[in-house]
Amino acid sequence: MSVSDPGRGRSLLWTALLLIVVFAVVPALLASAGRSYLYQVANLIMIFSLLSVSMHLVTGVAGLLQLGHAAFYGVGAYCAALLATHFKLSIGITLPAAGLAAGLVAFLVALPTMRLVSIYFAVATLGIGQMLYVVMLNWVPVTKGPNGILLFGGLQFLGFDLSKPAPAYFFVATVVSVSIYVLHRLSHSYYGNALRALREDDQCADAMGIDTARLKLESFTVSGFFAGVAGALWAHTAGYISPADFNFNVSILILSMVVLGGLGSLPGAIVGAVLLIGLPELLREFKAGDYRNIIIGLVLFGAILFLPKGLIGETSALDLVRRQFGRGRSIPGHEGGVGWK
Amino acid sequence: MSEPFLSIRDLGRAFGGLKAVDGVSADIARGELVGLIGPNGAGKTTLFNLISGFTPPSSGEVHFKGRRIDGLKPDEIARAGIGRTFQNLRIFPNMSVFDNVSVGAIGAERIGMLSAFTGRRGVSERISQRGLAALQAVKLIDDAEELAANISYGKRKYLEIARALAMQPDLLILDEPAAGLNETETKALADFIASLHADGMTIILVEHDMKLVMSICRRIIVLASGRKIADGTPAEVKADPAVLEAYLGGDDA
Amino acid sequence: MLNRRSLLSLGAGALALSVSSAAFAQQPTYKIGYQLPLTGNTAQYGVDFKNAAEIALDRFAKANKPFKVEIVFEDSRSDAKEGVAIARKFADDKAIVGVLGDFTSGVSMASAQVYKEAGMPQLSQTASHPDYAKISEWQFRNITTQAQEGPLNAEWMYALGYRKVAVIAEQTDWGQTVVSNFADKFKALGGQVVFSEFFNRGLADFRPILTKIGRERPDAIYTGFFYEDGAQFLKQAKQLGLATPIHSTSAAYNQQLITLAGGDSEGMKLTATFLPTNPAANVQEFVAAWKAKTGQAEPGQFPAQAYDAVNIMLAALERAHAAGNVTRKSLRDQLAATKDFPGVTGNTTFDANREPAKQLVRAQVKGGAFVAVQN
């Protein structure tokens, strides 16, 4: 593929820019500010970016309104915390385990509910989220219920201690970047197009030979997996988790991020996370005090009113095909007839 | 060569007490272009839905390429090689024209999640090729990047057909493709369908526009009140008194 | 509204005062961080703490001490992720030598991870989780733990002749300790716990549980709730005609309980470390200042704990200043050395595990007020 290919060039440029920002510019700024508080905010923004991007796959791309995402975040966090406290495992193991556990739970709860459509599916996810929350809160012998779980030992990876703010930042940034890249590939591919078809008109997608039930199940499971990964990151960076971190309001917060940035847009989901985590902290700096939450509500309202497509509109998978053949070029071996005889 | 291409045997479907489709049988050979006509409420769309699996039949069987397909889910039937369009134009409005068409190819290729990571080779390349070929066939290649919601009504009609073509189906079912088109557009569409047929595609066409059906179909099946009342060449059907009565009676009702 | 506005201006005034005095640069100013919920579902508690803290600070400022103190309040919404961010923020601010708060154990403990790492003394007025003070040598609290309160109530109720008791508490870390500490002692005494359950905080309807309790026909009910849930519980118990005596903990000790439940709260017994009717001078001074500042009735148990927590912090700061060395480390050591601090919640001494030992008194709702009782 030639370098002059505009689609590929542009997307490479964006990726490079983003990586530079995440791994060089932001850490440099953070280091020069010398405030662990800012590291904390940055970590939180990244964790919630992963949560919103994982919800984006289900809600933005596949169009399944998900009202219980925080529960899978919680399942991941609890899995990581339990493994870390009972078996003294480090994040190298708890992180994938948390993802798998959350993915498995997502898969199991999705099995019976996949037949449901639109608002019925949404309210089923709400019910499942609430059920998981009630379990976290009340299954005292395992989750310690409202006592929550205290993780001692900080953030260890392959024998390295990453507990200090800067190493922790790089660890979280790496995990989140890789995860978001995977989710990006999923949503920005023909597989993503199949999910979009499901969102646009599931019956019609059926008529195209797309196994919509399988797609729903898969996207829900993958989304749960990455929410679980985010949960492990939170558990290990915060050092203490309790059910309150995973209640309905958190699901709504994540949904707001996805919608604020523009349903269907992955960069939008990230922007939404940056805004909804960053803004409250920014307002704290400006001593907005009691008016903080009202301002956030108004910003959310204004964004929906004035930016009906969100801050960033939906992106298409088209540059994929542009990348493959280049625009306007004739298709190799294609003579204008149709190839379906 | 005993098995016909598509074989509908005594197919029936009742909604409550109403028999929307009542014991319809028909065989369709590979490469045929069959018109399906009938007055409003004759059960044409229901018959389509029975064949494509959107409505499960209450009686009868459907065999396609030697395989029994009634009772299968719509996506399984689609993958067996039956592509369809919808009466009320169901494109994916918030996706680009190309992405719309790609969905047909995606379904036929049965891609899995891993395909998202294999890059440009393999299945993704095949999908791109199929999609672009289908777009070229309907001459929408210049609109590939346009949002489907933003193209004209006439183009959307072609888009829907292109999406079904990207499946590379063995049988194409078109549900009133000319609805809402003007005379010139209808003519162009007729030519296009005829060219598809000339390329070897097996097509069943439901249409209100008699002129269109009569001009391109060599065989016409007439439904009335859920029953097949005529099956033959345009000339035979036109001359059939049962057909005349059904249409006149239908006007009264 | 009025309240908050006056509060704000007061805070601004205090700020201006500290700024102007800093301009003279004669007296050093030390900063204390206070993280607490000022918005959200638990804001009422945080607002109480803030009022109590400002009363304590005001009193300190008038006492002509050789240094100034400024308290930085940050709103955590009782949300762990905000709490941790605040903790980082406090830890970053080199001028902050000690931290008060948070309200819930969950947020306190999540924040404690940061303070442990940063080496910042943290004194919570309400964190009740059994493991809170075990996190590190930097965590302190000024709350009667249930390890102390539970057995005391068990003995009291056993002495009243109750043998079959139902226990119910909120489903929080604190509620868990309410039930376990009481039940262990009560069973050890030879009593019987015939019913033991938890409820989710903010439960609107207690009647299903009350009906269930009623069926067990206990001699008495021991409860672990805060005043709002408590008021609902008492009202609905009365509705259902449940006449079983009800005992509770110091957490229910708030005049608001009587305001909300009215006559239905009559007769409820509880233990507390703070009684506004206590004639001691410091108690009366606090009660008067509270009434003047908030325009409310007498302060409850929690504001009193917050008031004491702030004063304990200030006293430790004073000792550190006198020793000529105010750092986070020295402040921690001075906090740990707190002995017989005369507060409105009784004398406070931190033991080796940085837990306070408190003197509990028995009280009962009589004639629309909490009064001290012997049994």
Next chain:
Amino acid sequence: MDYYLQQLVIGLSLGMVYALVAIGFTLIFGVLNVVNFAHGEIYTIGAFAGLLLFTSFAPPLAAVILIVLAVGALAGVGLERLAFRPFRRFTDEASLKSRAMREATLMSSLALSIVAREAIELIFGSQFQAVPFKLLLNNPIKLGPVTIVDGDLVILGTSALMLFALQYVLKHTRVGLSIRAVSNNALGARYVGIDTNRTIAWTFAVGSAMGAVAGILVGLYYGAIFPAMGFSPGIKAFVAMVMGGLSSIPGAVVCAMIIGVSEALSTIFVASVWQDLVAYAFLIVTLIFFPRGIFGGVRERV
């Protein structure tokens, strides 16, 4: 036996509270197909408005209810104007009930509900408001082996009255007729000269007025009026509506009762902390067997 009977009665009264909230919620959904996340806040506004009236003017209950109805209606119209109308760019059937419109209004109503709740909290504080005791609707009434309170009767009466009034309004008034028309076919309604915008505003007025009355009644019933009071009944009403099949008001009422009863009865078998689990498990099981709600097959929309 008495014990089970008592739990059943409690469950029914719990269900009635949910039903009271669900009626207005379902009416609005039935017409627009949108989830109004701010319905819980309308409920809270109704409770606070009623309480303010009581404490400042001490009018009789009936007068308060009338004024709260008006306050709720106004709040509903305001809500519709701010959070719903701006997203209705075209008034044809497709865009009225389009996905984009549903998503946008879901979020806009959520955003407004945050603003409203925070504003109430800023003004009144987040604690329970003290409700004068003589107003409380919790005086026990013994009925043989079971005990109910006068509030149960008031809520039952109000729910029944609301249902009948609503049926009357829908079937026998011009406004009701246009509401039904817009609900069934917005475009058709427009063709026959019905002002869609005005009809939708009316729907919000009626639905929100009912929500507001529910707020003050339940507030007096439990003696618990606080800014976050709308959250829990709001969710339960939402669940009841979906279980009931989205646009069937009687269906939502029945399902609200089912939820209430299952919550109360579940405490017989498990600790009460699990009662939410039972209620939601019930929801999931219902949806598995009735993917479109129990009463979803009913074509009549409102």
